Amino acid sequence: AQTVTQSQPEMSVQEAETVTLSCTYDTSESDYYLFWYKQPPSRQMILVIRQEAYKQQNATENRFSVNFQKAAKSFSLKISDSQLGDAAMYFCAYRSAKSNYQLIWGAGTKLIIKP
């Protein structure tokens, strides 16, 4: 069975600095998708970035980028120029490309932004 691990329950960063959130996963499949979702105190689960496993190029969305290491099964999220609005729970998630609907979630990392 696939698993997703986020080893950092909480991280803090100074405003305007860069922070990296880690995510590792375990799977025997070769084709899958990986996601980072953000859930601020407003509760809405917002898609931050997604990565297709067959793509070697790391996904980027403005200040958010990933470091996807397929062999190491690692999928870290880098947030550059951190802003107060980035404060949230960040969840890493995995989805098989073959089987189904099911998102496999990490436990989440709470990101605190210090002004």
Place this chain on the structure above:
Amino acid sequence: DTEVTQTPKHLVMGMTNKKSLKCEQHMGHRAMYWYKQKAKKPPELMFVYSYEKLSINESVPSRFSPECPNSSLLNLHLHALQPEDSALYLCASSQDMLLETQYFGPGTRLLVL
């Protein structure tokens, strides 16, 4: 537009009440999902509808009853809930059940007294 809306935002109900949660999307998505989320935990999948038919029921107690009246709407009917059912209920949709990206609504915060 990647908007999924949910009503109400908050709901307080007694264990004998009947209430409903509503979810709506106008993105033309054909798969819709209900999740339950406890504080500081990831969401747990409850139900999946695909093309207005219930495809997945993750062994959810019968006091939760989903309904999909049309391709844009998803309801969750609640009856005889327990205090441990208090949680954030999230709705999500995706273009198709087999396609990868789910878009979430803001959730309904439910408190069962």
